[in-house]
Amino acid sequence: MRRPTLSDHLARWSETNDLRCDIAASVSALAGAGIKIAELLAAGPLAGSLATVRGYHEDGDSQKELDVIADDLVREALKSAPVALLGSEEAEVAELLDPRGTLAVAVDPLDGSSNIDSNITVGTIFSILPYTGPDALLQPGSAQLAAGFLIYGPQTTLVLTVGAGTQLFVLDRASGEFVLAVERALVAPETAEYAINGSNERHWDLSIRSYVDDCRAGLEGPRAKDFNTRWVASMVADAYRILVRGGVYLYPGDGRRGYQQGRLRLVYEANPVAFLMEQAQGAATDGMSPILELEPTHLHQRVPLVFGSRAEVERIARYHNDSSAMPERSPLFGRRGLLRA
Structure with missing residues (x-):
């Protein structure tokens, strides 16, 4: 046929x-x-x-x-x-x-x-x-x-x-x-794979560190299952993998100069990928709002980005919004954005 x-x-x-x-x-x-x-x-x-x-x-x-x-x-x-x-x-x-x-x-x-x-x-x-x-x-x-x-x-x-x-x-x-x-790609709602550049760990805020630590803890940790890490350093490659077998991708803002608001571009990177993910039953956020709701201020605006399996994207957001969803943290981090250093 x-x-x-x-x-x-x-x-x-x-x-x-x-x-x-x-x-x-x-x-x-x-x-x-x-x-x-x-x-x-x-x-x-x-x-x-x-x-x-x-x-x-x-x-x-x-x-x-x-x-x-x-x-x-x-x-x-x-x-x-x-x-x-x-x-x-x-x-x-x-x-x-x-x-x-x-x-x-x-x-x-x-x-x-x-x-x-x-x-x-x-x-x-x-x-x-x-x-x-x-x-x-x-x-x-x-x-x-x-x-x-x-x-x-x-x-x-x-x-x-x-x-x-x-x-x-x-x-x-x-x-x-x-x-x-x-004909209709669907992102698995749950996953045991996450993609993040672990070499930047020392620059992450507490929410991101806590999420990754919980994944790394595996069966003995709070997630009670083992996770794999996948990182290609090419967003389209990670996005494609997530579309065909699930997963979650994180490129947060961090403490480095020039990275506080993330590194990916809202207008021509985050927005199209978010639209694809949403249409495939996945999700995408900057940590506080759905990516598709953000109002760009200029063509090359940067944004923190998390996308992929909906349940995992929502969990990462909860690590910021609900202190009970993550290990106890210092008040120093209490009012900081999930993905913005």
Whole structure:
């Protein structure tokens, strides 16, 4: 039996609705750019020095050669779509593409680019919003019309939501088309896996330390079960794993300079992943509010982020909001945010 393609799926979903047709055209353009990025990544060093540092953003993050190439590929693809405004991690300000367009798109063209020369999974993350004017990208995540990411690993997969569940499409290299592999991804409500960068433990606040300590204690601890730690240092890779087998991901704010408000970007990282998780029956929070309720103040705003299996996300929030849910703590930490140092 023939599996539906991405084109089939979008055509059936959009039908004759003009706005949905515009969203479908934009998703298709992003998927096309993703195929070109996947080809470059597959060639590795044969495609040139893709991991060469080209420069640095104002916050000190490095910009690699492939960051720039991926950004150019995404921009060129979206010029053929009804996109009025494009915001990218690789540009300080949003760019007007087509004043007649109906949509605003925020994108991280290459998430996890520090892994390029290590042959580890990376991806492209995107968020699609209605175009409402120059500040269209500063709408809360709940206003998203579609979101997703492309993940470049052993398979090239598009993870997508248009607000009707979360679907997984795998690139069939023979036909050059994305083919529906999972019609409705569901995040397991409970889990025994968590993902966090343990090397930063000394900088965490008490809530995060207590949560991780309880997991590490295993069968003999308060959770009464053993946990595994998984950490790829590529958010899209961790997010994909959570979608297919459950888990929880934590990137909290911590005590280091520049990390107090987290390190991930709200508009083009946290919001699209939160939309995907919510549509797959998972959850996402900054520790105090659902990610999709937050009002961005600027394009590159950072935010603490926890997402994945709903029961575990809710438990982590309780470690902040209910002192009885965690070991006794010093009053010093009593009024601090769960994830903000």
